[in-house]
Amino acid sequence: MPHQEALSVVATLEPSRRSALEQTLTGMRADPGHNTLVPFAKLPNCHFGRVFCWDAMSDPQGNVLPPQLLLLADCDGSSDVFLADLVNVAGEGLDGVFGHCTDYPSNPSAATRLDYLKNHRVKERAHYAHRPGRSVEQIKQEAELRVAVDEFLAHLDAEDSSALQVRERVRAFVSAHPKLSSLIEPAPSTELGYRVRQTLDRVLRPLLVLLLGPVLTPVTSVGVLLIRLQELKENARHVRPERDHLDRLTVLEDHSAHNAYAAGGFVKPGALRRAAIDSVLQLVDYGVRHLFNEDSLAGVKSIHFARWVPMPNRRMIFTSNFDGSVESYNDDFINLLGWGLNLVFSNGEAYPPTRWLIFGGANYEEHFKDHLRRHQIPVQVAYSAYPTLSARNIENNAALRAGLSGNPSEEEAQAWLRLR
């Protein structure tokens, strides 16, 4: 099964085209999968896709920064191949979107479109996938399997059967199923090349850190102390989000099982904070590649994909696709991952006060929630390949398939039949 990669395209919008772009995006939003400009659903290996605008803003010095247009996608396999597919599938549709940008070619062709998008690609600082290796195709097939098996069980008189007997009948049903019989076998693992690269990365990076230890340790200690001194001087006030801004956000929220989240802001000025965010995002990158790659981002199980994208003018954007409401997402963050958020986001302007980078911060519940709301960016067009499935549903469906093979005990078969 292919591993997952990210595509992030960031272009500068011609400010005078802002309202024209809004119309374009509103049109696309009516059907993110099959709209005429970027029909994400026609890209079968696209998990999530989005197109949105980060509006013009002033930096802390008062300089006006132009609006940015972003196209992001999470795909199976190589993102280079995905980008080429995107250009093929969307074709002239891309002109309708990126034509609003300052430097888009005037007479675009397939080749110049691809060049344009390649030139505007930004490398994510870290990319999280809920379960690396699980493709769109697999997720959809296993969801079908789930429905079919449920339907089969609903009509099965099993009251006097053992769990193992029921399992055998399910296996027979799946084996004989015209569409789903291949799912009797366990899901194949990710490509060999990917696994080798992963293993090397997993080992080499800590080795490098170990080797540099004699230098890194004192440098990091001094850095952390200096940051602690900064923290003592900082005094971020709790500011409530504007009503208009909230309205622009909530109108886009809670239309399916998932929400597409985006938040952006300035990194605090100075080399120290830049170094801090760079190192922390290195850690995050390592963490999401090697530690949090089995169904949870450090305990948060409702996130399908997430990424950190560097933006021009000392800015950063974080995006994610998660299950449920923003309120429950924020609560999960505070309850499970406050330290992690603090580590990254306390390097951003206006974050609630932290101590030693990891304490405080997100634990100031309302201040934190309002901070996130104020920095949240409306995502006008958000596509999901499986808009009714929560991450937990997907996990359960995969466990259903996995349980079709092997030699379970009666107890294990019982647990398998109890999967939600």
Add this chain to the structure above:
Amino acid sequence: MAALAVRLIDLWRRKQTLIKRALAQPKVPPRIESTDVQGLVFRGYGELKACRYVLLQLTGEARAHAWLSSLAEQVTQGENRSPATAVHVAFTYAGLARLGLPEATLAGFSQPFIEGMATPHRSRLFGDEGKSDPKSWAWGGPGTEPIHAVLVLYATSDAALSEVYSHQRDSWSNSGWTEVTSVVCSSTIDREHFGFSDGISQPAIEGYHESKSALHVIKAGEFVLGYQNEYDLLTSRPLVASSASGAEHLPLDVEAESARDFGRNGTYLVVRQLRQDVVAFRSTLDHLTQHPDGSSNPEARALLAAKWVGRWPSGASLVKTPWKDEAALSRENEFGYHKEDPSGLLCPVGAHVRRANPRDSLDPNPGTEDSMGVNRRHRLIRRGRVYGKELAPGAVDQEERGLMFVAINANIARQFEFIQHSWLSDPRFSGLRGESDPICGTLESNCFTQQHSPVRRRYTGLPRFVTVAGGAYFFLPGIRALKYLASLGSA
């Protein structure tokens, strides 16, 4: 390796929780200023059988505050532990604005209260669509008269209630207030219309109620503004400048020296009039449990109803008595779902009470203190009452009946709205698929999964049994805050 990292983080987080608890423990929780809190926060007045909700609009201007002055003397305060009658008053955002609360104070209320219950986004979150659409609400919707206040009256009998009501009516109507509508609750029915005891599992307020239950004792700040909540923080509250006229009525704010706290000892009241379709409830149950020959099966019907609710009609939990009602167990409320029934074989995972309060079954680490800690941040005090006549078995339905759902919480978004959306309505709650709460779910065609061995049972085609007929968010002020509000009339 990933598992190890998660485990380490987990251990570290647990240690943090323990340290936090250890630091917090020796501190004696501050006494609640209960004489300044409206008593409804502390008790539901079970012995006062008669109850009426009066929804009011401020139509005049001149003497609007006069009624508030007299009300401030009559409102039942928290230390009045067994009153013969009780009077409570709460205001909407529009009402407080009409009464002249300063703009800066109004901006200090929570966002849901400011915006109100009937916004398009909330309608989507709560499933207030179709028959529950605010456009068709009897009150509180966009098409009805604005609501500025709710007066909640309690008395021992209908006759006594009518006396309290007419006394109040004389005062409010002389002060420019108009009754938009009233909901008179039933003084004779002690179970809700589907036949179940309601309001059993209530949180105990730390510093007021006596309970020692680790499950149910919740920090006062979750239910009353001005005290520490479950994050050990004070919830945002509306402040008044100390120099403002009338501000001397209010307590000083604990954090800002130059301000007085309008919110202290007040809280938010969520009111929703929920219509119950008793005929549909009974016939659906009957249909789903019939014998193969099409005849009714009363035992199976009662069992399925209990599986939907998670409790038996007496209130006894299915975790304690899964196969038959035991009235003796009706008040037995010290149990954990994960601890006693992790798979839902006794009380289904999607049962109404298990959704509304999952107790110890939440991530992370169901069954642990971490899990309970998450649960404690999503609790409600419920003060609902039944309205409309009881429907005799087999009788024809001719009038509306239901529940005036009333919940008290300090943070509407994290408490009421979260529970309503993420637990009750969410079709994917706890890994389930395509099913909303079986009792008050929001899907037009709902399902219900009953975990069972060896194979689950799945019931389909459940209609919506409960629809919304009205609703609003109110602020239930402390008594000093009420006096301050009254003083705005003379400014």
